[in-house]
Amino acid sequence: MDQVTTPALDQDFLAQQNAPLTAALDDEYDALGRALQRRGIDIERITDTVSAFAVAVPSWGVGSGGTRFARFPMGGEPRGIFDKLEDCAVVNRMTGATPTVSPHFPWDETTDMAAVREAASSLGLGFDAVNSNTFQDHPGNTLHPLSYKYGSLSHTDPAVRAQAVAHNIRCAELGEVLGSKSLTVWIGDGANFPGQQHFGRAFERYIESAKAIYAGIPGDWKLFLEHKMFEPAFYATVIQDWGSSLLAAQAIGERALCLVDLGHHAPNVNIEMIVSRLIHAGKLAGFHFNDSKYGDDDLDAGAIEPYRLFLVFNELVEAARADAGFAPSYMLDQSHNVTDPIESLMTSAVEVQRAFAQALLVDRGALDGFQDANDPMMASQTLKRAFTTDVQPILAMARSRKGSAIDPVAAYRASGYRAAVTRIRPAKSGGSGGIV
Numbered sequence: 001m002d003q004v005t006t007p008a009l010d011q012d013f014l015a016q017q018n019a020p021l022t023a024a025l026d027d028e029y030d031a032l033g034r035a036l037q038r039r040g041i042d043i044e045r046i047t048d049t050v051s052a053f054a055v056a057v058p059s060w061g062v063g064s065g066g067t068r069f070a071r072f073p074m075g076g077e078p079r080g081i082f083d084k085l086e087d088c089a090v091v092n093r094m095t096g097a098t099p100t101v102s103p104h105f106p107w108d109e110t111t112d113m114a115a116v117r118e119a120a121s122s123l124g125l126g127f128d129a130v131n132s133n134t135f136q137d138h139p140g141n142t143l144h145p146l147s148y149k150y151g152s153l154s155h156t157d158p159a160v161r162a163q164a165v166a167h168n169i170r171c172a173e174l175g176e177v178l179g180s181k182s183l184t185v186w187i188g189d190g191a192n193f194p195g196q197q198h199f200g201r202a203f204e205r206y207i208e209s210a211k212a213i214y215a216g217i218p219g220d221w222k223l224f225l226e227h228k229m230f231e232p233a234f235y236a237t238v239i240q241d242w243g244s245s246l247l248a249a250q251a252i253g254e255r256a257l258c259l260v261d262l263g264h265h266a267p268n269v270n271i272e273m274i275v276s277r278l279i280h281a282g283k284l285a286g287f288h289f290n291d292s293k294y295g296d297d298d299l300d301a302g303a304i305e306p307y308r309l310f311l312v313f314n315e316l317v318e319a320a321r322a323d324a325g326f327a328p329s330y331m332l333d334q335s336h337n338v339t340d341p342i343e344s345l346m347t348s349a350v351e352v353q354r355a356f357a358q359a360l361l362v363d364r365g366a367l368d369g370f371q372d373a374n375d376p377m378m379a380s381q382t383l384k385r386a387f388t389t390d391v392q393p394i395l396a397m398a399r400s401r402k403g404s405a406i407d408p409v410a411a412y413r414a415s416g417y418r419a420a421v422t423r424i425r426p427a428k429s430g431g432s433g434g435i436v
Ligand SMILES: [Mn+2]
Pocket: 226, 261, 288, 333, 436
């Protein structure tokens, strides 16, 4: 396979890009450091903590997404997992925040998964949770002769359920080769019409199938259950909300946890409170970050409601205060319809990092006091003070110290990466958009 020759992954190129920006960054970082010092906050501690933060990139995220209506492919789309890894490496090189990739099977399956692991390793990448796909048919794939049109893990036909269970266990086997430690299961199972499906029996069949998966994956693996309110089923989905997800996770076992995709809720739902409840239950797996305006829009993280993203991280930072071992899994899950996916993923990784940095600035002692004293105005202002602090110099300094880009999008554009891969990779049309 042709390899792209690109300065995007070159340390000297990034140093050259950063050079004219360094003096201004130092100045802004010092000023912010003095401002935070007056609030009793050590900027270096925040920068170190932000530096250690990582969010996984989904392998499908580097291709152009689409909607139910159309998909508009862009130049240089990845031809397979090796190209995807190269694109993911650019995202990580530029941001220093995305060292792992979350693959999707059978989309990313090859005859030599060890070669995939080696390719990733040579690009400085590891693997996060693996994702199974039983929400579409896989024509020509002999492991999936039966159709998922009417469901997978909750299908009325035991043969379809067995096929879907076997695929999930196989995903873990492929993931073992890659060094992954968790399997994310999202199913499209559900109904488009009232009466189409028996709610209770479908849920029981799902739990029975999920238990079989749980028994079939390695004992040190976690099983992440992802809920989604609607689509492809538009009347009811089997795992439609965090309540269904929690009931299933509790029935399945200790290592079954609930994954929160920010887009998979009704508008205005209080997601940060769901996060708190799942933490309380010891069942929070982690996140698929994205943003939305109307439904499951799969827009870039932080693009619409950055305050909500901050409030989610406020709960996470609070949970880490109570439990030093608290370590949920973070991943981006977006559909890039009109942007260069690499630019969207870089920007989203930075936005997620930004929300984390802001949440680290919350004066938790003061907030505790205002909550106990029933002072809603000061409690709210305590959060707002952290949220409105411009943490950009912290994020940029963390990147600069790692040898990543002070301005990731500008450096990426200057590298000419997209034009270079467009010359090498043939144009693709149609294909699956990959909204999960
Ligand atoms: Mn998702």
